[in-house]
Amino acid sequence: MFEAVELGHRIDKASYQAALPALREALLDAQYELHEKPDFAVLILINGIDGAGKGETVNLLHEWMDPRLIDSHAFGPPSDEEAERPPMWRFWRALPPKGRIGILFGSWYTQPLLDRVAGRCRESELRATIDDIVRFETMLAEEGVLLLKFWFHLGKRQQKARLKALERDPRTRWRVGEQDWALFRHYDRHREVAEDVLLRTSTAEAPWVAIDGEDPYYRSLTAGRLLLESLRRRLDAGRAPQVFAAPPPLLPPLDQVRVLDRLELERPLGKSDYTELLETWQGRLNLLSRDPRFARHGVVMVFEGNDAAGKGGAIRRVVGALDARQYQVIPVAAPADEERAQPYLWRFWRHLSRRGRFVIFDRSWYGRVLVERVEGLCPEPAWCRAYGEINDFERQLTRHGLVLCKFWLAIDRDEQLRRFQAREQTRFKRFKITAEDWRNREKWDDYSAAVHDMVERTSTSAAPWTLVEANNKYFARIKVLQTLCEAIETRL
Amino acid sequence: MFEAVELGHRIDKASYQAALPALREALLDAQYELHEKPDFAVLILINGIDGAGKGETVNLLHEWMDPRLIDSHAFGPPSDEEAERPPMWRFWRALPPKGRIGILFGSWYTQPLLDRVAGRCRESELRATIDDIVRFETMLAEEGVLLLKFWFHLGKRQQKARLKALERDPRTRWRVGEQDWALFRHYDRHREVAEDVLLRTSTAEAPWVAIDGEDPYYRSLTAGRLLLESLRRRLDAGRAPQVFAAPPPLLPPLDQVRVLDRLELERPLGKSDYTELLETWQGRLNLLSRDPRFARHGVVMVFEGNDAAGKGGAIRRVVGALDARQYQVIPVAAPADEERAQPYLWRFWRHLSRRGRFVIFDRSWYGRVLVERVEGLCPEPAWCRAYGEINDFERQLTRHGLVLCKFWLAIDRDEQLRRFQAREQTRFKRFKITAEDWRNREKWDDYSAAVHDMVERTSTSAAPWTLVEANNKYFARIKVLQTLCEAIETRL
Numbered sequence: 001m002f003e004a005v006e007l008g009h010r011i012d013k014a015s016y017q018a019a020l021p022a023l024r025e026a027l028l029d030a031q032y033e034l035h036e037k038p039d040f041a042v043l044i045l046i047n048g049i050d051g052a053g054k055g056e057t058v059n060l061l062h063e064w065m066d067p068r069l070i071d072s073h074a075f076g077p078p079s080d081e082e083a084e085r086p087p088m089w090r091f092w093r094a095l096p097p098k099g100r101i102g103i104l105f106g107s108w109y110t111q112p113l114l115d116r117v118a119g120r121c122r123e124s125e126l127r128a129t130i131d132d133i134v135r136f137e138t139m140l141a142e143e144g145v146l147l148l149k150f151w152f153h154l155g156k157r158q159q160k161a162r163l164k165a166l167e168r169d170p171r172t173r174w175r176v177g178e179q180d181w182a183l184f185r186h187y188d189r190h191r192e193v194a195e196d197v198l199l200r201t202s203t204a205e206a207p208w209v210a211i212d213g214e215d216p217y218y219r220s221l222t223a224g225r226l227l228l229e230s231l232r233r234r235l236d237a238g239r240a241p242q243v244f245a246a247p248p249p250l251l252p253p254l255d256q257v258r259v260l261d262r263l264e265l266e267r268p269l270g271k272s273d274y275t276e277l278l279e280t281w282q283g284r285l286n287l288l289s290r291d292p293r294f295a296r297h298g299v300v301m302v303f304e305g306n307d308a309a310g311k312g313g314a315i316r317r318v319v320g321a322l323d324a325r326q327y328q329v330i331p332v333a334a335p336a337d338e339e340r341a342q343p344y345l346w347r348f349w350r351h352l353s354r355r356g357r358f359v360i361f362d363r364s365w366y367g368r369v370l371v372e373r374v375e376g377l378c379p380e381p382a383w384c385r386a387y388g389e390i391n392d393f394e395r396q397l398t399r400h401g402l403v404l405c406k407f408w409l410a411i412d413r414d415e416q417l418r419r420f421q422a423r424e425q426t427r428f429k430r431f432k433i434t435a436e437d438w439r440n441r442e443k444w445d446d447y448s449a450a451v452h453d454m455v456e457r458t459s460t461s462a463a464p465w466t467l468v469e470a471n472n473k474y475f476a477r478i479k480v481l482q483t484l485c486e487a488i489e490t491r492l
Numbered sequence: 493m494f495e496a497v498e499l500g501h502r503i504d505k506a507s508y509q510a511a512l513p514a515l516r517e518a519l520l521d522a523q524y525e526l527h528e529k530p531d532f533a534v535l536i537l538i539n540g541i542d543g544a545g546k547g548e549t550v551n552l553l554h555e556w557m558d559p560r561l562i563d564s565h566a567f568g569p570p571s572d573e574e575a576e577r578p579p580m581w582r583f584w585r586a587l588p589p590k591g592r593i594g595i596l597f598g599s600w601y602t603q604p605l606l607d608r609v610a611g612r613c614r615e616s617e618l619r620a621t622i623d624d625i626v627r628f629e630t631m632l633a634e635e636g637v638l639l640l641k642f643w644f645h646l647g648k649r650q651q652k653a654r655l656k657a658l659e660r661d662p663r664t665r666w667r668v669g670e671q672d673w674a675l676f677r678h679y680d681r682h683r684e685v686a687e688d689v690l691l692r693t694s695t696a697e698a699p700w701v702a703i704d705g706e707d708p709y710y711r712s713l714t715a716g717r718l719l720l721e722s723l724r725r726r727l728d729a730g731r732a733p734q735v736f737a738a739p740p741p742l743l744p745p746l747d748q749v750r751v752l753d754r755l756e757l758e759r760p761l762g763k764s765d766y767t768e769l770l771e772t773w774q775g776r777l778n779l780l781s782r783d784p785r786f787a788r789h790g791v792v793m794v795f796e797g798n799d800a801a802g803k804g805g806a807i808r809r810v811v812g813a814l815d816a817r818q819y820q821v822i823p824v825a826a827p828a829d830e831e832r833a834q835p836y837l838w839r840f841w842r843h844l845s846r847r848g849r850f851v852i853f854d855r856s857w858y859g860r861v862l863v864e865r866v867e868g869l870c871p872e873p874a875w876c877r878a879y880g881e882i883n884d885f886e887r888q889l890t891r892h893g894l895v896l897c898k899f900w901l902a903i904d905r906d907e908q909l910r911r912f913q914a915r916e917q918t919r920f921k922r923f924k925i926t927a928e929d930w931r932n933r934e935k936w937d938d939y940s941a942a943v944h945d946m947v948e949r950t951s952t953s954a955a956p957w958t959l960v961e962a963n964n965k966y967f968a969r970i971k972v973l974q975t976l977c978e979a980i981e982t983r984l
Contacts, residue, residue, distance in 0.1 A: 059814045066804060067811045067821050068854050074817035079573050105817055174782065290666065313559060319559045324550045325566035325597055329559050336830045362560050 001210060003193055005157040010215035018384075023224050024064045030103065030159060030231040031065050038099025038341065040144040040234065045107040045225070048152030049190075050180050051162035052213025057152065057223050058103055064224060071096050074105040084354040084402040087111075088136070092349040097341035098144075100308045108133055109197065116193050117186050130200050132392065139207035139389050142382075143343035146234050149206055151198060152213040156187045162214075250384070250453050258452035263467055265412050267475040274474035281481035282321035287486060289322055293492045294354040297401045301484070302364040305409030306447070307437045308419040309470045310477075314409065315360055317477045318484065327358035332367060344368060344386070345393055352397075365390055366406075369454050374446045387457040398462040405484050406463060408451060410469040413444055493702060494687055498647040502707035516556045516715050518827045523557050523593065530591025530833070532636040532726065536719070537599040540644030541682075542672050544705025549644065549715050550595055556716060563588050566597040576846040578892040580628070581602075589833035590636075594741040600625055601689065610679050618685075619735040622692050624884065631881050633697035634874075636834035638726050641698055642715060643690060644705040647925035648679045654706075742876070742945050752945035755959055757904050757965040766966035773973035774813035780977060781814055785984045787848040789893045793976070796855040797901030797930045798939070800911040801962045802969070806901065807852055810976065819850035824859060836860060836878070837885055844889075857882055858898075861946050866938045873896045879949040890954040895983045897976050898955060900943060901962040905936055 034042070044061075046054050062070060073094040082090040088108065096102030112129045115121040121129075128368075140147050149182040154162060163180060166172040183190065209226055213219050256279040269277075276426070288294060301318070303311040319327055330351045339347040348365045368386040372378045395406050411419070420441075458466040466483045470476035526534070538546050554562060564584040574582040580600065588594030592793075604621045607613040613621075632639050646654060655672060658664040675682065690700045701718055705711050744750070761769075780786060793810070795803040811819055822843045831839040840857045860878040864870040889896050903911070912933075915925040932939070951957040958975045962968035 055815060055817070059812075062816050063808065063812050067808060068804065068823045071820065072816040079571070081571050081573050103816065213966060281693065297596075316555065316559060320551075320555050324554050324564040324595065325547070326564075328563065331560045336828065338828045338830055 001199060002153055002191060002376070005153045005210045005212045006158075006212065007212065009218045010214040011217050011221065013217060016217035016221055019139055019221060023221070023228060026232070027065050027224065027228050032236060033235055034101075034231065035069050035099050038097070040146055041096045041098050041341075042101040042146045042227075042231065043096060043140065043148070044101065044103045045109070045147070045149045046103060046105050046152070047107060047150070048211075048213065049154045049159055050183065051159055051176075052152035052154045052211075053219050054105065054152045054213075056216065057220055058105065060220050061103070061224065061227065065101070070101045070103060072103040072105065072218040075107070075110065081354065084376055085352050086396040086402075088396055089349060089352060092346055095145075095346060096357055097338065097340060099341070107369055108136070113190075113193060113197060116197075117183075117190050126197070130197060132323050132395075134203060135207050135388070135392050137201070137203065139345075139385070139392070140343060143201075145343065146230060147206040148227060148230055149208045150202075150226075151194070151208050151210040152219065153210050153343060156191075158214050159184060159187065179230075185250075211215055231379055237358060252449060252452075258448055259455045259467065260410055260448055260451055262380060263410055263469050265380075265415070265469045265471040266409055267469045267472050269472055269475040269478065271474065274478065277478045278317065279483070281478060281485060282317070284485045285318070285321040285488075288488045288492070289326060289358070291492060293320060294488070297403060297488075297491060298353065299353050299358045299403045299405065299488065300352070300397055300482070301358065301360045302366065302404075303360070303362050303409065304364060304366050304370065304407065304468065305468070306411050307440055308423065308433075309363055309409035309411045310417050310473045311409055314407070314468075314477050314480045315362060317481060318360065319358075321481075322358060326356070327360060328353060329360045329362060332361060332363040344382075345389060355401075365393065366454060366458075369458075370447065370450050371440075373450050374443055387454075390458055394458075394460070394463040396440075401489060401491075403487050404463040405487050406458075406465050407468050407480055407483070408455070408465055409468045409476055411470050413441075415471045416441065493691060494645055494683060497645045497702045497704045498650075499704065500706065500859045501704040503713065504707050505709060508709035508713055511713060515713070515720060518724070519557050519716065519720050522720060522727060523561055525727055526593075526723065527561050527591050530589070532638055532720075532841060533588045533590050533833075534638045534640070534723065535588060535632065536593065536595045537601070537639070537641045538595060538597050538644070539599060539601055539605075539642070540703075540705065541646045541651055542652055542675065543658060543668075544644035544703075545708060545711050546597065546644045546705075549642075549712055550597065552712050553595070553716065553719065555951065557593070561591075562593045562595060564595040564597065567599070567602065573846065577844050578888040578894075580888055581841060581844060584838060587838060588638075589830065589832055591833070600628070601693075605682075605685060605689060608689075609675075609682050618689070625693055626695060627880070627884050629693070629695065631837075631877075631884070632835060633695075637835065639698040639723060640701045640719060640722055641693075642718075643700050643702040644711065645687070645702050646705050647832070648683075650706050651676060651679065720813045722736060741803050744944070748941055751947050751959065752902055752940055752943055755902055755961050757808050757902055757907070757961045757963040759961045759964050761964055761967040761970065763966065766970065769970045770809065770973070773970060773977060774809070774967055776977045777810070777813040777968060777973060777980075780980045780984070781818060781850070783984060786980070789895060789980075789983060790845065790847050791850045791895045791897065791976070791980065792844070793850065793852045793890055794858065794896070794898040795852070795854050795901070796856060796862065796899065797962065798903050798963070799823075799932055800879045800908050800910055800915065800925075801901035802965045803854055803901055805965055805971050806899070806960075806972045807854060809973060810852065811850075813973070814850060818848070819852060820845060821852045821854060824853060824855040836874075837881060847893075856866075856898075857885065858950075861950075862939065862942050865942050866935055868976040879946075882950055883952060886950075886952070886955040893983075895979050896955040897979050898950075898957050899960050899972055899975070900947070900957055901960045901968055903962050907935075907963045908933065 034040075046058055048054055058072065062072070071094070075090065091104070091108055094102065094104060112121070112126060112133075117125045137147060163176050163184060166176045198210065202208045210218050211222050241382075303315060305311050315329060319329065328351070335347055345365060348361070351359060351361075353359050365386075368378060369383050369390075373383045394404055420433055420437065441484060455465045455467070466479070468476045468479050526532075538550055541548055550564065554564070563586070567582065567586075570582060574938060581597070583600055583829060586596060604613070604618060604625075608615075608618045626693065629639060655668050655676060658668045694700045703711050703714050795807060797803050807821060811821065820843070827839055831861065840853070844855075845851050857878075860870060861875050861882075865875045886896055911923055912929065947957050947959070958970050958971070960968045
């Protein structure tokens with residue numbers, strides 16, 4: 001693809017200056033329109049050859065538009081807080097909310113590219129990374145993010161001349177370091193790998209745009225025009241394009257047998273056996289949490305289940321074995337307004353913690369395929385694609401060394417009724433039962449269908465679902481503790 | 493004060509067990525009541541002697557209550573992201589929102605205490621720190637935070653015995669390290685300094701509670717009861733106590749001359765002189781931003797001013813001299829819901845960046861004493877105390893090595909009218925003028941009074957206000973750039 005770029009594209013100063021006023025006015029206009037009606041976010045990735053005018057162009061975009069509505073982030077070496085979380089955490093952290101333009105200098109492409117050029121990763125690993133990137137960007141597009149990917153390019157001769165020129169000028173000498181020349185020595189390899197990656201990640205939703213960086217007028221006007229055209233097209237369309245307009249319907253199993261139907265919910269476990277087992281497993285969990293090897297890992301737990309299935313009680317038995325300094329419980333309710341302005345999974349990414357800790361989600365990202373699906377709170381295409389997005393998210397957690405345990409606590413309708421009634425009669429539990437709980441109960445079968453699909457689509461070998469027979473609270477709590485301990489032991 | 497604690501307080505197991513069920517139920521009840529009606533946050537500081545049962549007590553509190561509504565944070569050595577911001581940043585970051593209970597292991601007391609015990613700071617410095625802490629905690633109290641400060645105590649003999657016992661038990665041996673014994677060797681000094689600090693920081697709103705840590709039953713029940721009583725009292729009162737119920741009124745100067753009256757708003761500066769000066773000062777600012785010494789500092793800028801005074805234009809001329817990777821512009825509008833659940837200044841603390849960067853606030857924390865005061869959006873006691881809180885906040889910024897520049901851009905009523913009318917006629921500026929702008933204009937005199945008081949109360953030598961005569965945009969922009977450059981130069 002770069003042959004078409006390395007043609008020495010240029011325009012003259014007069015044409016540039018003639019075009020500029022209208023472009024700037026239109027850009028500002030589009031920017032304010034986006035701000036006034038914040039339906040989507042704009043994300044611009046800036047990658048390319050050193051010396052090809054990346055910084056200059058971004059500075060110009062800031063000058064042409066209103067910098068108050070732009071968030072720029074540069075990614076150098078990760079901070080210690082970033083290094084202790086999955087690699088994508090720092091990028092999620094930098095995503096712009098709806099109504100704003102985010103510019104990322106360096107991106108999720110930078111490290112894989114450099115690693116491959118330097119031979120630190122194999123071709124097959126790069127392929128796997130590219131797959132992940134394509135899926136991530138598809139998710140962004142489907143969440144309505146307008147994603148623009150700019151590659152600022154220079155031919156080999158041009159780059160050499162440019163680096164030399166920067167070195168000659170005392171005002172820009174600081175910008176050229178040994179690592180720039182080191183990378184230049186790998187120019188051919190860099191060009192080859194970059195071309196491969198760009199071609200493979202140029203999707204319909206987010207194609208790469210390679211820009212000849214030699215002539216400042218040409219590259220600036222090209223970038224500005226592209227941004228303007230993309231913004232205008234989206235603003236005028238009034239809504240994001242539907243990538244999967246009509247997903248194939250999820251059919252129930254023909255024999256109507258669902259995962260929960262095969263569970264024997266009533267399991268025997270008496271109080272005295274329970275007390276003994278509780279002590280055993282809590283002790284084991286406590287030892288594991290203080291194992292020196294655990295400090296390199298961490299645990300993410302997800303608790304889902306029928307209303308009144310005993311999630312809270314199970315969580316308390318887990319944290320009862322832990323030091324309060326080592327865990328955090330995240331109760332998931334309706335999203336805050338800053339969360340609604342971001343892609344769905346943003347509100348969960350932000351709670352991921354540093355290594356050696358337990359993060360416990362009381363309800364979770366599965367809300368999308370459970371309550372949001374059943375209650376019609378999000379459109380069908382959105383919850384249908386959530387299964388894949390969730391798998392991608394969870395794969396990043398487990399690949400980072402986190403132990404991920406997902407529990408569905410299951411009780412039957414009669415047991416739920418008994419518990420609802422008991423709650424209404426206990427003073428300090430009266431807050432736990434609301435009109436909504438009674439309403440949800442009406443949709444028992446819909447929830448069962450949703451659970452079935454969820455388990456079918458998101459129970460993976462690295463992050464399996466554990467279905468917990470929870471009519472007997474004692475049994476349920478022990479099963480949760482045991483599953484957790486064994487998952488950690490397998491991982492250490 | 494510790495004599496009254498070191499009495500070997502204890503209760504027997506039977507009394508403890510008899511009291512526990514009612515305590516737990518009442519605690520849960522209070523916790524859910526707080527959660528259902530989130531009027532305030534609860535913040536518990538855990539400090540004291542090693543081995544006095546701090547961790548054990550907090551774990552018990554988690555066990556007794558619903559851990560899903562508690563946020564615990566432990567503070568070890570700061571991460572690099574924390575170390576590059578003012579010291580209080582990490583604590584602001586950990587504040588619980590309304591409706592939740594936050595527990596801090598270690599707090600803003602830990603480092604000053606240890607530093608004084610080790611002789612790393614002087615008595616006078618400790619005094620200054622204590623002053624800051626008292627002011628900070630008063631602010632929390634006035635923002636409605638219920639602040640409980642627990643000091644878990646042990647006599648010297650008891651601590652030695654406790655550390656030895658921990659060492660003997662293989663399950664707890666890991667908890668005692670060389671640094672614990674090192675601190676024990678300074679026991680007397682530690683006790684002396686702690687007592688002094690505790691007495692000085694025991695205010696009416698947030699007194700310290702020292703708890704004898706030797707007997708687990710005694711200390712746990714004491715902590716639980718204290719938490720319950722404090723929670724209940726606040727819940728039953730229905731609202732936070734008014735610390736300053738009736739602040740003395742702010743009187744205008746008797747001669748009615750206000751700071752803005754003395755400004756000569758019309759300043760001459762022609763376009764060609766402006767262009768030349770702009771280049772000069774932008775060049776100087778660019779050099780400063782790349783000065784190696786600047787990497788240890790950073791800039792925080794505040795832009796306030798009449799509507800249409802040219803804040804946006806001035807900001808663009810500043811960032812025009814900077815690399816887009818080095819700055820962030822924070823437009824301040826209505827708070828998000830997560831921000832409303834926190835003390836007022838939280839939404840500004842969260843935007844402070846790492847060293848070597850520019851953070852530019854387009855409107856700022858001064859909204860409280862400007863628009864919120866004039867429009868009656870917050871009660872008089874709240875904006876009256878904001879002056880002092882803002883000064884405390886800004887002192888932390890400048891003490892951290894940040895250069896803080898605050899600009900008020902002033903135009904007169906006629907000039908504003910001209911600009912409003914011009915904006916309404918320019919397509920890409922039409923978003924900049926709203927009905928609210930016209931309404932604010934009606935209150936011109938009220939705003940002038942508010943600006944006068946603001947300058948009188950918050951212009952300090954470390955963070956002075958710069959009043960910018962802005963009828964002539966050219967003049968205003970140059971004055972902003974020049975002031976900024978000179979402020980950085982003075983600081984480097």
